[in-house]
Amino acid sequence: MTERLEIKNLYKIFSDAPGPALEMLAKGSGKSEVFEKLGVVVGLNNVSLTVPQGAVYMIMGLSGSGKSTFARCVNRLNEPSAGQVLLDGRDIVPIGEAELREVRRTRISMVFQHFALLPNKRVIDNVEFGLKLRGVPAAERRRRAEEVLTVVGLARWGYHFPHELSGGMRQRVGLARALATDADILIMDEAFSALDPLIRTEMQDELLRLQRTLHKTILFITHDFQEALKLGTRIAIMSEGELVRDGTPQSIVLEPGSDYVAAFTREIDRSRLFDARLAMRPAEPVLKSAQGTLVGEAGGFGFMLDGNGKVLGVVDAGGLGRARAGGEIGALSADYVSVSPGAKLIEVARNYRDGRPIAVIDDDGRFIGTLGADDILARIASTAPQAVTGERHVQG
Amino acid sequence: MFKADDLAVFPVDLWIQQGVSWLALNLRPFFLAIKWPIESLLGLNDWIFHAVHFPIFVVAFFLIAWRLSTLGIAVFSAVSLIVIAMLGVWNEAMTTLSLISTAIVFCAVVGIPIGIWCARSDRVWNVVRPILDIMQTTPSFVYLVPVVMLFGVGTVPGEVAVVTAAAPPLIRFTNLGIRMVEREIVEAGLAFGADRRQLLFEIQLPLAIPTILGGLNQTVLTAMVLSVVVAMIGAEGLGLVVLQGLGRLDVGRAAVGGIAIVLLAMVLDRVTQQMATPRKSGRPAERGSLMRTVVRVFRGGRPDETVQVVTRAKEAL
Numbered sequence A: 001m002t003e004r005l006e007i008k009n010l011y012k013i014f015s016d017a018p019g020p021a022l023e024m025l026a027k028g029s030g031k032s033e034v035f036e037k038l039g040v041v042v043g044l045n046n047v048s049l050t051v052p053q054g055a056v057y058m059i060m061g062l063s064g065s066g067k068s069t070f071a072r073c074v075n076r077l078n079e080p081s082a083g084q085v086l087l088d089g090r091d092i093v094p095i096g097e098a099e100l101r102e103v104r105r106t107r108i109s110m111v112f113q114h115f116a117l118l119p120n121k122r123v124i125d126n127v128e129f130g131l132k133l134r135g136v137p138a139a140e141r142r143r144r145a146e147e148v149l150t151v152v153g154l155a156r157w158g159y160h161f162p163h164e165l166s167g168g169m170r171q172r173v174g175l176a177r178a179l180a181t182d183a184d185i186l187i188m189d190e191a192f193s194a195l196d197p198l199i200r201t202e203m204q205d206e207l208l209r210l211q212r213t214l215h216k217t218i219l220f221i222t223h224d225f226q227e228a229l230k231l232g233t234r235i236a237i238m239s240e241g242e243l244v245r246d247g248t249p250q251s252i253v254l255e256p257g258s259d260y261v262a263a264f265t266r267e268i269d270r271s272r273l274f275d276a277r278l279a280m281r282p283a284e285p286v287l288k289s290a291q292g293t294l295v296g297e298a299g300g301f302g303f304m305l306d307g308n309g310k311v312l313g314v315v316d317a318g319g320l321g322r323a324r325a326g327g328e329i330g331a332l333s334a335d336y337v338s339v340s341p342g343a344k345l346i347e348v349a350r351n352y353r354d355g356r357p358i359a360v361i362d363d364d365g366r367f368i369g370t371l372g373a374d375d376i377l378a379r380i381a382s383t384a385p386q387a388v389t390g391e392r393h394v395q396g
Numbered sequence B: 001m002f003k004a005d006d007l008a009v010f011p012v013d014l015w016i017q018q019g020v021s022w023l024a025l026n027l028r029p030f031f032l033a034i035k036w037p038i039e040s041l042l043g044l045n046d047w048i049f050h051a052v053h054f055p056i057f058v059v060a061f062f063l064i065a066w067r068l069s070t071l072g073i074a075v076f077s078a079v080s081l082i083v084i085a086m087l088g089v090w091n092e093a094m095t096t097l098s099l100i101s102t103a104i105v106f107c108a109v110v111g112i113p114i115g116i117w118c119a120r121s122d123r124v125w126n127v128v129r130p131i132l133d134i135m136q137t138t139p140s141f142v143y144l145v146p147v148v149m150l151f152g153v154g155t156v157p158g159e160v161a162v163v164t165a166a167a168p169p170l171i172r173f174t175n176l177g178i179r180m181v182e183r184e185i186v187e188a189g190l191a192f193g194a195d196r197r198q199l200l201f202e203i204q205l206p207l208a209i210p211t212i213l214g215g216l217n218q219t220v221l222t223a224m225v226l227s228v229v230v231a232m233i234g235a236e237g238l239g240l241v242v243l244q245g246l247g248r249l250d251v252g253r254a255a256v257g258g259i260a261i262v263l264l265a266m267v268l269d270r271v272t273q274q275m276a277t278p279r280k281s282g283r284p285a286e287r288g289s290l291m292r293t294v295v296r297v298f299r300g301g302r303p304d305e306t307v308q309v310v311t312r313a314k315e316a317l
């Protein structure tokens, strides 16, 4: 993956003379101190972020934490006070108006919270909007708009007015308008926050579906941590204009790092977030025989693997114990469940049958670990994962 | 006792007199430049309105009103015009209409661009706004003083007064309409790379149109009022009918002028007000029942508006 967007030491001060505020921030003062001393609002305080091509980067935080300011600095709807916004390695902060317009017309497009459609124009004209600004001939932009409307599932609605559409459909139009320009970077500022919960879920699924084929680089602003977990390949968490945590969804829930972040993660449904790889126990070789390698842990099942790491069969705890003692393993059974390392624990739990072993098998068909009901339970309940891990070692 | 009259009196009248003479003399080309286009268009409009035969005019007005507003209002307009003709003041009404229509053209041509300019620059708006305040709080009566001093008396100077008095609402509403366009929509324009011209013509102006038409409604009504008032400086039209009636103590004649003025004012108000009401769905359904629209014409969309028009028309007398 290449780095599409790189934000370096970005500051935004809402003032015509940001100098003194920047100096205070450089000396380590925070947003509230600057406001008390200078009466100046700090929007962003030294934010650095790298967005790889194809990422869905979620910017999360409480209201007023500077998420929108950050997003708007990326396409310079807000002028950054200091710092760099590198688009494919080229800083777009110092470029002139004409060049900036070109960037906005071809590289970065935006989806708005309240859709921001033109009420006096039909859906198709709204979708064509960006292309029209760019001067694309009428026939060509009509063709493109119809194409994009089909992609978002609104092929039949092109010649209606926005007020005839439901909220979810209007935001599809907003999305279509952003996609029509073929910009490879999408900024979505609370794009689904104004929608009803059900429609919202639907739109999230739709975005994930589109993203599988489009591979846009998406900067998605939200105050909803669930949404961030569901959509994000990475999440950045903001507070008081600063970036306080940045990582993959799983890693943030596992190690919040601060009370501010932990507060978001507390209510999270871990069974839908954590995957089998995270909960599994790695395979520990017990013995090598003519048949293959036997792996497993005391008290658990043993898996017999061939030379390529593929599962040949399962032995129960008794067989494993006998094998350790140097005795006969007995017959191998084929009665086990296999799951992929990326399977969420909720799916693993669905496949769980009492007494049946679970094998975690990677894409190449190799056995990489096993997990039991206790592992799943431990993971989905955990608020302090380290302690659980430790306990398991004690057991083992 | 010390009376007010005992104070030494500043010769302000003399100063102003001299100042204005100086202005009139030295800025003559400037005033001519203002007067000339107004005079030309007014002459043309006046000629057209009087040249078109009465029945043709009524039918044409009916069709235009129907196109711009609703069938009910169009019917009301046609009936009003026929009543005005039957009152025997058709020619005077046509003169008044030409005064108003000329004013509308100039107000639109000058007022809308100024309004746009104000909307795009706070500095301009800060300068223009107090001027508009003064213009709009000045009673229409007082308007006539500088006009007479700088342009003299007659129909054309009267028209200058009508234009200057009627422009402020349009400037105000244009400015307001553009500034009121939802911030997010303007930002959408910017985010997709609109330049200033595209922003104006693709987003701000189209979305400000209902508000601008509201301003046009106000401008038309102000022009109506002023077109009557300027009878006092010798402009022709329905105002002159009333003025002459009062001068000769001919109450009947004055009342005829008054009725014609009120009818004309209501017609113009309803048509322009209807234009300003945004239509969401297709027009046919909007036209609705004829009866309902007729009722609405009489009751008025904004209940106190009709009263306001009437009182302003009266006040103007």
Ligand SMILES: Nc1ncnc2c1ncn2[C@@H]1O[C@H](COP(=O)(O)OP(=O)(O)O)[C@@H](O)[C@H]1O
Residues within 6 Å of the ligand: A014, A041, A042, A043, A061, A062, A063, A064, A065, A066, A067, A068, A069, A070
């Ligand atoms: N144009 C502005 N002028 C002054 N302060 C602003 C402006 N826009 C945003 N702010 C302030 O910047 C901070 C961050 O705002 P914002 O980025 O909108 O937060 P979020 O999107 O996370 O809710 C807030 O304290 C807000 O009041």
Ligand SMILES: [Mg+2]
Residues within 6 Å of the ligand: A067, A068, A069, A190
């Ligand atoms: Mg926001």
